[in-house]
Amino acid sequence: MSKCKVSRPFLLLAMVTALLAVLQPAPVGAQTKNDRPQNARPQNVHLHRQNPVSKPQEAVTPNPREAINAWTVGLAAGLIEGAPIRLAAEMARVVDDGNNMHVLPVVTRGPTENVNSLLYLRGIDVAIINSDSLDEYKSQVPDIQHKINYVLNLFPSELHVFVRPEIKSLNDLVGKKVNFNTLGTAAAYSGPLIFSRLGLDVDKTFIPHQIALEQMRKGENGMAAVVFVTGKPVDAFVKGHFDPGFKFLPVPYSSKFEDYYLPSTLESTDYPNLIKPGERIETVAVQTALVSFNWPTNSDRYDRVARFVDYLFTRFDKLQGPGFDPQWKSINLAGTVPGLTRVPPAQAWLDHHGRPSQASQ
Numbered sequence: 367m368s369k370c371k372v373s374r375p376f377l378l379l380a381m382v383t384a385l386l387a388v389l390q391p392a393p394v395g396a397q398t399k400n401d402r403p404q405n406a407r408p409q410n411v412h413l414h415r416q417n418p419v420s421k422p423q424e425a426v427t428p429n430p431r432e433a434i435n436a437w438t439v440g441l442a443a444g445l446i447e448g449a450p451i452r453l454a455a456e457m458a459r460v461v462d463d464g465n466n467m468h469v470l471p472v473v474t475r476g477p478t479e480n481v482n483s484l485l486y487l488r489g490i491d492v493a494i495i496n497s498d499s500l501d502e503y504k505s506q507v508p509d510i511q512h513k514i515n516y517v518l519n520l521f522p523s524e525l526h527v528f529v530r531p532e533i534k535s536l537n538d539l540v541g542k543k544v545n546f547n548t549l550g551t552a553a554a555y556s557g558p559l560i561f562s563r564l565g566l567d568v569d570k571t572f573i574p575h576q577i578a579l580e581q582m583r584k585g586e587n588g589m590a591a592v593v594f595v596t597g598k599p600v601d602a603f604v605k606g607h608f609d610p611g612f613k614f615l616p617v618p619y620s621s622k623f624e625d626y627y628l629p630s631t632l633e634s635t636d637y638p639n640l641i642k643p644g645e646r647i648e649t650v651a652v653q654t655a656l657v658s659f660n661w662p663t664n665s666d667r668y669d670r671v672a673r674f675v676d677y678l679f680t681r682f683d684k685l686q687g688p689g690f691d692p693q694w695k696s697i698n699l700a701g702t703v704p705g706l707t708r709v710p711p712a713q714a715w716l717d718h719h720g721r722p723s724q725a726s727q
Contacts, residue, residue, distance in 0.1 A: 449597030475550030519701035522651030531611025545578035
C-alpha cells in the first residue's frame with residue numbers, strides 16, 4: 367500500500383511532462399518548397415478562408431510564428447528609386463489582410479536580377495521582371511519559359527538616354543563614357559543590348575547612377591551620358607536640377623526592336639523641367655511583368671501564390687483609384703506576356719469573372 371502512495375507523485379509528474387511536450391511549439395525553419403505548415407493549408411484556396419466548426423476539445427490555439435508565415439508572399443521588386451518597388455508597395459497595401467495575406471516587397475538589384483531571385487532565392491514567391499531578361503537565362507536554364515508563369519502584364523519600362531549639352535545625337539556617344547547603372551539592374555542588361563542593336567560602340571561603365579549624374583553635372587571623368595530603363599517618371603529627372611543643354615536623346619523604334627520592345631515617348635508632362643510643353647521624344651520600352659515560379663499544384667507555395675492572385679485581382683479596382691500610381695489605370699488584367707503562360711489561378715479568375723475591357727498596353 368505504501369508503495370502505491372510513493373509512486374503517485376512520480377506518475378503525476380510523468381503526465382505533466384508528457385502534456386508539456388505536446389504543447390511545446392515546434393521550431394519554424396526557413397522557407398522551402400513546401401515550407402508552410404500543413405495545418406495552415408486552405409480548404410479552398412481560390413475563394414475565402416474556411417472556418418469549419420470544431421468540437422471544443424479539438425480547438426488548438428495557432429502558433430503565432432506559423433500563422434504569420436502561412437500566407438506571407440515574398441515579392442522581389444527592384445531598386446529603391448525605380449517604379450517596380452513603388453508598384454510592389456502599392457500591391458502589398460491593397461491585398462493586405464493580416465495573417466490571411468501579407469506581401470513583403472523586397473528591394474533588389476533590379477528586374478533582370480529578379481529572375482535569378484525567383485529561381486534561386488529562398489522566400490521569393492513572385493517577382494517583377496523585364497521580358498527581355500529571360501534571354502540571358504536561356505543558356506543556363508533552357509526550359510526557363512516553363513519554370514516561370516506570368517501573373518500580370520504591368521507596364522512598359524522606357525529607355526532614357528540622358529546626355530550632356532555637347533552631345534547632339536546618339537552617334538556622338540560612340541567611344542564616350544556611358545553609364546548603365548550597377549550590374550544586375552534593368553539598365554545594365556537592357557541598355558547595352560539596345561545600344562548593340564543600334565550599332566553604338568560606347569565606353570560602358572556600371573556605377574551607381576547618382577554618382578554618374580554628379581560626374582555629368584561637373585564634367586568629370588568624361589561621363590557623357592546615363593541610361594535608365596524604368597517606368598517613367600524617374601525621380602532623378604523630376605526632382606533633379608540640371609543646367610541648360612542637358613537633355614534626353616530620341617531613340618526611334620524600328621524592326622530591330624520587334625521581339626521584346628515597344629515604341630514609346632517621353633513628354634513634358636513626364637519631365638516638365640527637361641522637356642518643353644508639347645514636345646515628344648521618341649524612345650523604346652521593354653515590357654515589365656509580375657511573374658511567379660511555376661510551383662507544383664499540390665504544393666504550399668502554389669496555394670500561397672493562388673491566394674495572392676485572388677486578392678490582387680479581386681481588389682484591383684482599388685489600385686486604379688485615387689492615391690495610387692496612375693499607371694495602374696492603363697493595366698489590363700487580361701493582358702498577355704509574349705513567350706510565357708499565365709499562372710493557372712489567374713486564368714481561372716479571368717474565366718470565372720470575365721475579362722476586363724481596358725486596352726492592353
